[in-house]
Amino acid sequence: MQFKNTREFARSLDAQDKLISYKEEFIFPVINGKKVIYFTGNSLGLQPKRAQKYVNEIMNDWAGLAVEGHFKAEKPWWDYHERLTRPLAKVVGALPEEVTVMNTLTVNLHFLMVSFYRPTKRRFKIICEEKAFPSDQYMLASQVRFHGFDPKEAIVEIKKREGENFWRTEDVLKTIESTGDELALVLIGGVNYYNGQVFDMETITKAGKKAGAFVGWDLAHAAGNITLQLHDWDVDFAAWCSYKYMNSGPGNVSGIFVNKKYHGKKDIPRFEGWWGTKKETRFLMEPEFEPMPNAEAWQVSNAPVISFAPYLASLTLFDEVGMEALIAKRDLLTSYLEFVLKTIDDEIGINDVFEIITPPERGCQLSVFLHGQGKPLFDYLMENGVITDWREPNVIRLAPAPFYTSFEEMYEFGQILKKGILEN
The missing domain is CATH 3.40.640.10 (Type I PLP-dependent aspartate aminotransferase-like (Major domain))
Known part of the structure; x- marks a missing residue:
């Protein structure tokens, strides 16, 4: 599949996603009146609504x-x-x-x-x-x-x-x-x-x-x-x-x-x-x-x-x-996130801001070295509704869980990340 880093393309992937309705099965934190983009299911998954x-x-x-x-x-x-x-x-x-x-x-x-x-x-x-x-x-x-x-x-x-x-x-x-x-x-x-x-x-x-x-x-x-x-x-x-x-x-x-x-x-x-x-x-x-x-x-x-x-x-x-359907979406979602990161890297015009240290043998998670960036970028993401995980010295862990993450959120994250780097 030929990816595009556009909102329209991301929405087209969501339109084809058989699991997209399951996003409504979970409760999202809200920052500044907007549901967060949640990348930390590898640390704590979101609450299913039916749990209560x-x-x-x-x-x-x-x-x-x-x-x-x-x-x-x-x-x-x-x-x-x-x-x-x-x-x-x-x-x-x-x-x-x-x-x-x-x-x-x-x-x-x-x-x-x-x-x-x-x-x-x-x-x-x-x-x-x-x-x-x-x-x-x-x-x-x-x-x-x-x-x-x-x-x-x-x-x-x-x-x-x-x-x-x-x-x-x-x-x-x-x-x-x-x-x-x-x-x-x-x-x-x-x-x-x-x-x-x-x-x-x-x-x-x-x-x-x-x-x-x-x-x-x-x-x-x-x-x-x-x-x-x-x-x-x-x-x-x-x-x-x-x-x-x-x-x-x-x-x-x-x-x-x-x-x-x-x-x-x-x-x-x-x-x-x-x-x-x-x-x-x-x-x-x-x-x-x-x-x-x-x-x-x-x-x-x-x-x-x-x-x-x-x-x-x-x-x-x-x-x-079923795990088969979750893994199929996981692979496409994570691949699209990787594409977005590489595209944003090119658009910023600074060589290799992002270094993905996760090998091809992977699940949901991408661990990314942020070269030349520090904790202020992580703080910026959090303030703008993107919950990620920070690991010293300058790694963020991104885990787009297929149950509750959309392709449009991958695009939106890329735009917030790009703005955060350029402003910091």
Whole structure:
């Protein structure tokens, strides 16, 4: 398709967009009386309008039924989480029994590490990406220290090549091979939070498993954003937050994936609690833990259903639209944004103001170096109704989520950005 940086062309793309009506399903902040152009769905997704209804259902049941809501509500609380598993499994490419919802992301990674980081004197190293999201770095280092190892020795970081802004798959594979039988675990962010790169999860998983290691993925920036086939890729475990592309609300609950091959095992190391025991015997208060025959065995406490409600509301949207349609729009939308940025760069007449550091292997996000520009430009965008994400020293992250972003907004953003550079 031959793009044009005109409002008319952008509107023509919107006219052809089968998902354009879903923009009305979300609530937008307003600045100076106008809805914002929202680029930070990779940090916090917008609120679906239907979320309030789902939350109110539980609040009303709590008011009218109190404790009986666990069993007598229209959506009983004691199995509320089961309503999320089937639509969520479609999003991450899993069997329904391989996913569940609980806790928050880093908490879940810690819980999963009990099962999938079992270091020995010989096999104790963990491979991750250089400068992983800080919470992952802290989590890995604390796990390693807990087991009596030195993070400087046990954590192997895959580095970018000199002068490059992305990781090469061959470098990941070489690191796995060179670590050899010292490798206990590969745990990488499926989509890097900073540059937006999508890792080749299938190839890396296969290599890690061949080396005799467990392989897990932090999918915080991947779930609801890219194609995932966790079951078919034979991933051991994964976890993700729900408040970015999945629009469940700030700091909300996390999802987990545990490969079916580990289900029903009583001898697997695992921190256990009441809600992971079999439903049939849960209320008999038996002294011995009988694990659920699915990923729910990793659950510890009863479900925080008020938190689950907006997640379920958002998942109904994903179930209606499907990941295939979202990804098709995502690719066209992000490509058009890239075109707009390059066109504005040419129009400004200053060489290479914008340097896109996101490689072609990407989802919604474009990370852009603003050469010669600083925080005042970011502030200008915010003041003029464009919500982006600033990362030091001079990077803005732009994530046009396909559910609620239009092509005309990409054009409008370009005009605001151009004016901001020329005025600053």
